[in-house]
Amino acid sequence: xxxxxxxxxSLILYDLxxxxxxxxxxxMGAISKRVMNPEIESxxxxxxxxxxxxxxxxxxxxxxxxxxxxxxxxxxxxxxxEASIIMEDAPFEFGCVGCHRxxxxxxxxxxxRKIPLLEVRYPTSEDEAKVLVxxxxxxxxxxx
Amino acid sequence: xxxxxxxxxxxxxxxxSVTPDQITRLIHTLNTEVTVKETCYGAxxxxxKEEVARVLDAVRKLDPNRIFTxxxxxxxxxxxxxxxxxxxxxGFTQLEKEWECLSLIxxxxxxxxxxxxxxxxxxxxxxxxxxxxxxxxxxE
Numbered sequence: 001x002x003x004x005x006x007x008x009x010s011l012i013l014y015d016l017x018x019x020x021x022x023x024x025x026x027x028m029g030a031i032s033k034r035v036m037n038p039e040i041e042s043x044x045x046x047x048x049x050x051x052x053x054x055x056x057x058x059x060x061x062x063x064x065x066x067x068x069x070x071x072x073x074x075x076x077x078x079x080x081x082e083a084s085i086i087m088e089d090a091p092f093e094f095g096c097v098g099c100h101r102x103x104x105x106x107x108x109x110x111x112x113r114k115i116p117l118l119e120v121r122y123p124t125s126e127d128e129a130k131v132l133v134x135x136x137x138x139x140x141x142x143x144x
Numbered sequence: 145x146x147x148x149x150x151x152x153x154x155x156x157x158x159x160x161s162v163t164p165d166q167i168t169r170l171i172h173t174l175n176t177e178v179t180v181k182e183t184c185y186g187a188x189x190x191x192x193k194e195e196v197a198r199v200l201d202a203v204r205k206l207d208p209n210r211i212f213t214x215x216x217x218x219x220x221x222x223x224x225x226x227x228x229x230x231x232x233x234x235g236f237t238q239l240e241k242e243w244e245c246l247s248l249i250x251x252x253x254x255x256x257x258x259x260x261x262x263x264x265x266x267x268x269x270x271x272x273x274x275x276x277x278x279x280x281x282x283x284e
Binding site for chain 2: 010015
């Protein structure tokens with residue numbers, strides 16, 4: 001099944017989803033399609049004005065273009081997802097997850113879709129990591 | 145190069161004794177048509193999807209619970225990201241943070257493999273204002 005991960009560029013979630021037999025829907029995958037596409041506008045642009053228009057499907061015109069630009073990439077992933085794992089407590093300064101409003105919007109979009117959803121937190125200790133992995137494993141095995 | 149290419153990051157957990165050099169040497173010995181680049185956190189591999197998957201299978205065998213991978217959006221050496229061309233690396237803080245977590249995750253993966261029963265400990269809560277007042281009064 002296709003599992004949307006949040007943070008969408010998370011190494012831990014990407015690896016665990018794949019390890020337990022599912023397809024992760026990640027930001028890197030979406031970006032890769034854009035970057036490798038020869039028709040994309042010249043570097044360093046990888047979000048085009050058209051993308052920002054596409055973002056209108058997920059957020060209103062009054063929403064800042066940065067959020068709409070992000071949603072133009074994340075939104076279709078949420079639409080495609082059959083399940084989702086959200087890992088909270090990601091420090092907000094993380095690169096492309098740096099926009100907290102986009103994070104909130106994506107959480108809303110995921111919950112609105114009513115797909116199987118697992119909400120976990122970044123581990124801070126060994127015990128928390130064990131609980132995290134066992135929860136993710138149980139969730140992913142339950143999807144089969 | 146094959147039609148559908150993929151770039152993968154191979155990240156070694158800090159608790160592993162495998163080195164990036166070992167990984168790149170192993171990939172070179174596999175005799176596959178992939179490009180490999182040794183990095184500080186592990187390695188990057190680029191090539192046809194199936195070939196990359198085969199390489200990852202072989203690499204994972206070195207230390208299954210301590211080697212993690214994810215797809216990379218930009219190809220190896222892309223001028224927009226490569227530091228040799230003064231590219232930016234906006235995802236590096238995320239990678240650095242998660243790399244630190246990998247030694248914890250590795251224990252989680254091992255525990256899940258063994259089927260250990262884990263119970264969630266209650267998370268620490270913020271102290272109440274009354275509690276804070278009591279502590280302040282006690283220390284005065």
